[in-house]
Amino acid sequence: MAETQSRKDHGVLYLGIDLGTSRTSVAASNGVRATVLSYVGYPKDVVSKKLLQKDVLFGEEALEKRLALRLYRPLAQGVIQGDGKDAENLKAAQDLIGEILRRAKPRADELVYAVIGAPAQASIQNKQAILEAARKSVDSVMLCSEPFSVAYGQDMLDDVLVIDIGAGTTDLCRMHGTMPEESDQITNTCAGDFVDEELAKEIKKVAPEAQFTKEMVKALKEKHSAVMERMEPVIVHLPVHGKPTAIDLTEGMRAACKRIIPPIVEGLTRLIATFDPEFQERLKNRVLLAGGGSQIKGLDVAIEAAMKERLGGGKVMRVEEPVYGGANGALKIAHDMPAEYWEKLK
Amino acid sequence: MPEFRTLHAGDAVHGLFSPSEVEELMRVEFARAERHKYPVVCMALGVDRLAQLADLYGYESKEEVLRAVVSVLRAETRDSDFLCLRQDDRLVALFPHTAPEFGAFLAKKLLAAIKKQRFERDGRQLRVTLSIGVAHNRHEKAISFETLVRVAEEGFAVADQGGGDRLVETELYQLFEKKRRQEELAKERKELFDGILAAIPRTPAPAAAAPGGDKLGETLLEILKSLGLSVSSFEDLDKDAIATAISRMADAKASAKAGEVDEAKRTIDMLERRIGKLTHALGVTEEELQRIAAMKNVELGEASIYRTVQGLSDDARDKERKREMMKDIFHANFELKKRLSGHADVPKGA
Numbered sequence: 001m002a003e004t005q006s007r008k009d010h011g012v013l014y015l016g017i018d019l020g021t022s023r024t025s026v027a028a029s030n031g032v033r034a035t036v037l038s039y040v041g042y043p044k045d046v047v048s049k050k051l052l053q054k055d056v057l058f059g060e061e062a063l064e065k066r067l068a069l070r071l072y073r074p075l076a077q078g079v080i081q082g083d084g085k086d087a088e089n090l091k092a093a094q095d096l097i098g099e100i101l102r103r104a105k106p107r108a109d110e111l112v113y114a115v116i117g118a119p120a121q122a123s124i125q126n127k128q129a130i131l132e133a134a135r136k137s138v139d140s141v142m143l144c145s146e147p148f149s150v151a152y153g154q155d156m157l158d159d160v161l162v163i164d165i166g167a168g169t170t171d172l173c174r175m176h177g178t179m180p181e182e183s184d185q186i187t188n189t190c191a192g193d194f195v196d197e198e199l200a201k202e203i204k205k206v207a208p209e210a211q212f213t214k215e216m217v218k219a220l221k222e223k224h225s226a227v228m229e230r231m232e233p234v235i236v237h238l239p240v241h242g243k244p245t246a247i248d249l250t251e252g253m254r255a256a257c258k259r260i261i262p263p264i265v266e267g268l269t270r271l272i273a274t275f276d277p278e279f280q281e282r283l284k285n286r287v288l289l290a291g292g293g294s295q296i297k298g299l300d301v302a303i304e305a306a307m308k309e310r311l312g313g314g315k316v317m318r319v320e321e322p323v324y325g326g327a328n329g330a331l332k333i334a335h336d337m338p339a340e341y342w343e344k345l346k
Numbered sequence: 347m348p349e350f351r352t353l354h355a356g357d358a359v360h361g362l363f364s365p366s367e368v369e370e371l372m373r374v375e376f377a378r379a380e381r382h383k384y385p386v387v388c389m390a391l392g393v394d395r396l397a398q399l400a401d402l403y404g405y406e407s408k409e410e411v412l413r414a415v416v417s418v419l420r421a422e423t424r425d426s427d428f429l430c431l432r433q434d435d436r437l438v439a440l441f442p443h444t445a446p447e448f449g450a451f452l453a454k455k456l457l458a459a460i461k462k463q464r465f466e467r468d469g470r471q472l473r474v475t476l477s478i479g480v481a482h483n484r485h486e487k488a489i490s491f492e493t494l495v496r497v498a499e500e501g502f503a504v505a506d507q508g509g510g511d512r513l514v515e516t517e518l519y520q521l522f523e524k525k526r527r528q529e530e531l532a533k534e535r536k537e538l539f540d541g542i543l544a545a546i547p548r549t550p551a552p553a554a555a556a557p558g559g560d561k562l563g564e565t566l567l568e569i570l571k572s573l574g575l576s577v578s579s580f581e582d583l584d585k586d587a588i589a590t591a592i593s594r595m596a597d598a599k600a601s602a603k604a605g606e607v608d609e610a611k612r613t614i615d616m617l618e619r620r621i622g623k624l625t626h627a628l629g630v631t632e633e634e635l636q637r638i639a640a641m642k643n644v645e646l647g648e649a650s651i652y653r654t655v656q657g658l659s660d661d662a663r664d665k666e667r668k669r670e671m672m673k674d675i676f677h678a679n680f681e682l683k684k685r686l687s688g689h690a691d692v693p694k695g696a
């Protein structure tokens with residue numbers, strides 16, 4: 001067994017890629033893991049190009065120098081915008097996948113086989129655009145549904161309800177088998193960006209004169225987000241009339257974070273109620289919480305509490321590594337995929 | 347090793363090279379020092395509590411502080427010293443013609459210079475300090491640039507965890523060098539040797555030969571060379587390995603029945619594709635070559651840890667279920683590909 005395994009692995013680098021609106025991550029079989037903000041920028045003109053000394057910039061660097069760039073977020077809504085019709089946006093997607101591949105550090109002679117987790121709601125055209133973008137940099141590529149890869153990564157092969165809280169969207173998906181159908185999914189826009197907006201409103205309520213940027217709000221959220229009744233006090237310093245002033249954001253933080261719960265529970269209830277009655281009870285107890293936005297402290301317990309009220313009970317589990325949940329699962333699929341399948345798709 | 351990045355576009359204007367160029371220059375400088383036997387000191391530096399600073403005052407102020415720190419460090423060092431800001435906001439510096447004893451002295455000077463600076467944000471005084479790990483090339487095991495950097499980084503980690511604003515020298519050259527050499531060599535050798543083994547005995551008889559049966563051996567030797575292994579012939583490989591190889595070759599020949607020809611073809615096909623890729627890569631540009639060299643830096647020790655973390659270790663549980671699932675995914679993708687290119691039938695019995 002170990003023998004065939006090593007032969008199969010030999011000379012092949014497997015990649016699991018999670019293509020997100022805000023973040024693209026890769027987990028590779030050589031142990032490398034990398035994540036890059038899903039931004040791609042090209043110098044606006046000759047002068048910028050000379051200054052930047054690069055033809056293309058990625059992630060934080062692109063964001064930071066956006067004034068000198070034509071900036072793309074090729075995967076807004078988790079799919080390649082313009083359905084591949086917009087040539088430069090497709091190129092941006094290609095370059096992003098190329099970059100994430102470089103960060104996985106393949107050796108020059110290694111064949112690269114990648115599984116890409118695509119949002120469950122991606123259209124056929126979207127999927128083809130992703131495939132087209134990936135084909136340039138890998139030797140063989142497959143797509144799988146992102147919630148499936150998350151569940152597979154956790155070894156949850158039976159029915160499971162995946163909640164993926166990203167930046168732009170929260171995706172609820174009922175998994176039974178590998179391909180969810182239209183009716184298995186519910187998407188809402190109460191996700192990370194929404195919490196940021198709500199938090200900004202809360203800050204304005206307690207400190208109308210405070211000055212802050214979107215980035216600052218997001219950083220505050222990522223540091224202090226929580227929904228517990230008893231949470232650590234959140235005292236932040238924001239400039240008011242140019243002077244850093246202490247602001248108590250404890251209530252505001254909780255309130256902003258909590259607002260994503262009702263739509264989630266609403267969605268869960270619908271997906272459970274329309275499931276085969278025989279298995280509803282089991283599904284209720286197999287809810288998997290994933291995505292960067294799931295790192296809000298106490299969120300699992302809070303959703304359980306809300307489920308108890310609406311559905312009489314439920315169990316919510318967390319993915320230990322929200323940032324790499326999708327990528328890890330996709331890597332596992334890539335690894336478990338028989339060699340002949342890979343070869344047929346090369 | 348983390349990636350290197352440009353601090354700001356003005357770097358070029360100020361006579362700085364791009365970070366990857368600096369890294370390359372440091373490598374070259376290290377090699378030169380080894381050749382001409384002069385001392386160099388290497389430091390890993392980082393601003394203490396930088397993440398919190400960014401949390402409190404935003405990303406821009408973090409960049410501001412980094413920029414200021416870099417310019418202080420530049421002012422305190424010679425033009426011939428190398429300084430590089432990495433993707434992870436840490437700095438690596440290389441000081442040519444600098445004796446080991448002088449390393450700590452120099453680090454102290456840098457610590458003091460940073461502390462003297464006044465950093466302000468929103469009218470508040472910021473306390474900016476550094477942690478520094480110091481390494482040098484006078485230790486008998488400090489024979490690679492990677493090792494030097496890793497030892498310095500280890501020192502940095504100790505300094506940082508100890509509360510910062512300090513320098514730490516460690517003597518872990520032996521450990522890191524050993525790790526680096528052993529893992530790198532063992533893996534490369536094994537993989538390539540396996541490749542040779544797998545390819546040679548299974549090459550079908552000349553009549554039906556896949557193209558390049560013999561050339562394959564030669565090319566693989568080339569690969570070994572290009573990877574920096576001084577192998578002029580197969581004899582340079584371990585005796586034991588060769589013995590195993592021969593016995594496995596005999597076994598393989600004995601059992602190379604019709605059913606195995608496919609498997610052998612596949613192996614050869616794959617090797618050829620890999621060699622094709624490598625040859626292509628080697629041919630492309632000098633830059634590509636450097637990338638290959640840089641790739642040797644992948645921490646192999648980590649890889650094995652991650653394999654279990656990632657759940658990739660062999661696991662027979664639910665095998666059948668998983669296989670069915672893989673088949674479903676494959677078929678969906680095959681359909682997708684068919685629609686894309688509008689050709690081919692769904693494979694039978696897949």
Ligand SMILES: Nc1ncnc2c1ncn2[C@@H]1O[C@H](COP(=O)(O)OP(=O)(O)OP(=O)(O)O)[C@@H](O)[C@H]1O
Nearest residue numbers: 020021022023166167168169192225291292293295
């Ligand atoms: N500790 C944290 N607490 C709360 N939210 C967090 C935390 N860390 C990251 N986030 C949020 O998670 C979101 C990003 O999640 P993720 O990386 O899963 O998104 P994505 O997959 O790129 O987006 P999408 O799924 O919408 O395509 C951001 O809004 C980010 O602010």
Ligand SMILES: [Mg+2]
Nearest residue numbers: 020164166291
């Ligand atoms: Mg996501």
